[in-house]
Amino acid sequence: MRFAIDTGGTFTDLIVGEADGSLTMHKAPTTPADPVAGVIDVLKVAAAAKGEKLADYLAQGEVLVHGTTHAINAIVTGRTARTAFLTTEGHPDTLVFREGGRQDAFNFTIPYPEPFIPKALTFEVEERIMASGDVRTALNEARLTALLKELPGKGVEAIAVCLLWSIVNPEHELAVGRLIEKHLPGMPYTLSHRINPSIREYRRAMSTSIDAALKPIMGSYMRGLDQRLSDVGFAGRLLVVTSQGGVMDAAEVAEQPVHLINSGPSMAPVGARAYCGGSDTNTLIVGDTGGTTFDVSLVRNGRIPRTRETWLGKPFSSHLTGMPSVDTKSIGAGGGSIAWVDEGGLLHVGPISAGAVPGPAAYGRGGTRPTVTDASVALGFIDPDHFLGGRMKLDRPAAEAAILRDVAKPLGQSVEAAADAIIELATEHMVQAILDITVNQGIDPREAAFVAGGGAAGLNCVAIGRRLGCRKVLVPETGAALAAAGALVSDLVAYHQAMLHATSREFDFAAVNKVLADLEARCDAFRRQIGPDAVFVGIDWATEARYPDQAWEIEVPLRASRFTGDADIAALVADFHKTHQEIFAVSDEASPIETIGWAAAVHCRLGATAPGRMKSHDDKAIGQDRQVYFKDTGWVKAKVASIDALAGDAVIEGPAILESGFTSIVIDPGATVARDGSGTLVIDIGV
Template identity: 70%
Template sequence: MRFAVDTGGTFTDLMVASEDGRLAMFKASTTPADPVAGLIDSLALAAAAAGEPLASYLARGDVLVHGTTHAINAIVTGNTARTAFLTTEGHPDTLVFREGGRIEPFNFTVPYPEPYVPRALTFEVPERIMADGRVRTPLDEAAVVAILERVRAAGAEAIAVCLLWSVVNPAHETAVGALIERHLPGIPYTLSHRINPSIREYRRASSTAIDASLKPVMGAYMRGLESRLREAGFKGRVLVVTSQGGVMDAASVAEAPVHLINSGPSMAPVAAKAYAGGTAEETLIVGDSGGTTFDVSLVRRGRIPRSREIWLGQPFRSAMTGMPSVDVKSIGAGGGSIAWVDAGGLLHVGPISAGARPGPACYGRGGTRPTLTDAAVTLGFIDAGFFLGGKMTLDEPAAVEAIRRDVADPLGLSVDAAAEAIVALATEHMVQAIMDITVNQGIDPAEATFVAGGGAAGLNCVAIARRLGCRRVVVTEAGAALSASGALISDLTAHHQAMFHTLSGRFDRDGVNRTLADLEAACDAFAAGPGAGASAVEIHWSSEARYADQAWEIEVPLARARFETEADLAALIDDFHRMHQDIFAVSDPGAEIEAVGWNAEVRCRIGTGQPGRLAATDRPARLPARAVRFLGTEARAEVEVWRLESIREGVVIAGPAIIESDFTSIVLDPGARAHRDGSGNLVIAL
């Protein structure tokens, strides 16, 4: 039996795959002060549904996969370790200067962002390695020892080491690491050439500093997670979702916690690709709408795009992780997003969220401010008596009163009109987030399929798709826990990279092949170690390339693991031009190409890798009709209500209608038509 748990801002989602391959879904309230408690609560719900004590139920488990926001939460809340930054003498401002760039070039009222590690904790190491790997200034070990004493006196809890050109010659960084172990034993540290061997100095320094700062807190979290799971009765393997869209052992990822920045959201496109399918030429727009955020990602030509330009906050106004990560855009728009009217009479929805505690007004947990969920209850989208399959009864009068007091009265609207405005504005926020990740990358959303996931996705997935011009919406059978369902089928993954510079006109085939051979050896070692016993092993290759002297490179998949003939090089060149055209709508087929980095991602299949099906239900397909006010209408209408799990394959449902499950409510606006396909997905034609 396998478990997959995704801890969100409002709910903790659990997917369980039983021994016969059937799936079961559970949701428990997230406990922000102690996320592991919410995880255990979700497992307790599953054990109770199976009629077993928690300990004996967990003892049957082989694997538990955990998606967590603990790393990014630690950064946002300032709960990371006090970190010292060691860099080459004469270059203390790498984290200060960054790479330039501004959101608003002429807005000088915005203060310059603080570096991730303050200058007071930045120390210059006497040494210098040149770009070709030659040692210009030998490492002064006595000076390093003196620096470490100053680090100790400063109260540093972790150390980040990033020396110039250590990606070409790591000898000095390795020596500094050995000195840290000798003179500051027990203090965690990160060496830049190991965590991120990138040619870009700021990105390498930033990822090193972030990783080091997270080691104490994430090490404690992972140890506590495993310990409490063992105490509860789980004896299997504990894996954690990484930003790259794979999983790693909890103990291993605690040694490189920078991989956990986008832990949970990275699984949504994995699930969409597996469940919604699509052709090699089709683009899937994946929207994962939970209680706190709306996360949007893509599946493009069967591949999940990744980016190294992942920011911890606003672009250019925060730190960049600099690590390859599934390209996910998140905004503060979810079921718990608070609606409010400013002093000028303008309505806002989010980014502030009511979270799990106190939650929306309708939860009855002390929340008094109106949210998107309150608006959905008011409009009839959600049955107040059937929330979470009837396990939680919502307070509809409290939702109505919150909207009347905070939105309807200030704007001079009826409660229904105010609730509709809240949903419409949240929808527009989500549409703009999708536009940012599609139109800005040359993708026409009208030619894509919208895959809606998350507990709040069904409230406006048809409205979002219509606004984008999409012709089809897919809500997967387990879409209410989209990230958890992706984690359940994900592969054990490790990403290895190396820097090697060469030009297409003077291509160093031997040097590139040596680099690829080293990467393959690292992948083979991973497959033989953590990946031992995998049912399948794949290595995905790519190169980071650009036009000669271009500022930025793009990641281009490689068709082969070695360059044996001129045709192999020609394939890389052609693929680069094609991808550049896709991303930037321009290419220069006659120009020389410059490759600067090489990547190998090894994926070890530890499960079936195939999407499962939820257990069948004998509940009636039709539920009592109810009055609903749809977006763009003037009054409520009595509409059909259907039970999602009980709809037979091929039955067509014409909107307006509501389709419900225990965990989501799907609003089928007038004019839309829905049916379930052979995989259990709800396919909506617009």
């Protein structure tokens, strides 16, 4: 068996790939104070569902894939290691100056963020390597040794090393690494040319700093996770989801924890591509609605876009990670988002969330403030007696009382009107997030399909689709745990990159091909390292290219792993113009291009090559029609049916509610829903 677990802000999701190829889904509340406890809890739920003891159940497991927000949470809460930053003499302000820019360019009252590592822990190293790779100033090892010996007294727990032009000649960084190992044995450290060989100094410095700062806490977390899983009976291979949309061995990722920053959201588009990739549209807009956040991503022509514009918070008001990751946008909108009315009488939803503890008012666990979940209960979207398949009873009167007190009375509305306003505002927040990630890349949502994932996705997926004007809405049968489903079918991926400047008019075939050959050798080493049970899938080649003197690069896929002649250059230039046109709606086909970086992502697969199907769980308790509130109709009688009951050519017209033990799908009046051969719900949203 294979296990895939995604730890969210409210629920921990588990998808189990059974020995016969079928899938089962399970959920358990997340335990924020101890995320590993939530992982074990959801495994207990799965074992109990199969009528087995936990140890016996886990003994059948070959692989466990874990998606975690532990790394980003550590950064946001300031629980990273106290880290020293070593940089070239004369350049101590790399982390201070960043790349400039601010959200509101003319509002000078907004302060710039503090550097990720404070100036008090930034130290200059006497050395200098030039852009050519030549050494201008030799490394002063005696002075550096004296500095290293002072660091423990300053409380330093990790070291980030980022020297100028180490990506061309890493000699000095390697020497620094050897001195750290000699004089501070056991001290975690990161060398910039290894973690992120990027030409942009700030981004390389940030990647290095984040990686070093995370090493102690993520190393401890991974060791603790591995040990506690072993204690309860799991003896298989432990893999962890990375920001690049793949997985890595836990021990390896503990040595490169910067890859974990965007771990959770990166899997939803992988799941959407696996289960909805056969759709008749070239673009999938993927929305993953959990209890705390709404994550938006894309699948374009079968590819999942990546970006280096990954921020640790708000753009320009926080820090860039500098690392390539799946292009996602996250906002504080989900089932647990709290609704409130300000002093001016304006309704807000989120970004504050009730989370798993205390949770929405309907949970009866101490939460008193109204949330999106409470509004859904009050509107009849969620059956209080069938939440999580009946394992958790919800308190509808408590939900209605919270809405009445905090929203309905301040707005002078009825409870149902206030609840509808909460859903409508949450929907608008989600739509704006989608527009940001689509329109900014030249995508017309009207030509795309919206894939709804996450346990709370079905509450307003039709409303989102209508607001965007999408062609249709797709809900995979694994949609309630889409990120975990993506993790189950994801590949082992290693991402390698190198810097080399080249132009299309004066292309250095020998130099470029040497870089590509070196990258391929590193990919081959990864293939040999991961073991014989993995099947090689292939290598995705790409380059970072731009028009001459353009400020920023874009990633362009390469058609082949080597350049053999002018035809290959012409193909690269044509692909660049096309990609630039798709993203920015403009291109200059008469212009040459230049490249500054080359990348290779090697993919290897464990287990099945195709997604499995969910086991049918036709729930006899579902099926009693009930009153549901919609803004345009008021209270109406809606048909309620089990998702599993919708099969063959059956079509259900709205208003209707499709339920399972994990989610409720609201089919608004005027919409229709059917189920295709892969088990995906295909919703025609109507007008």
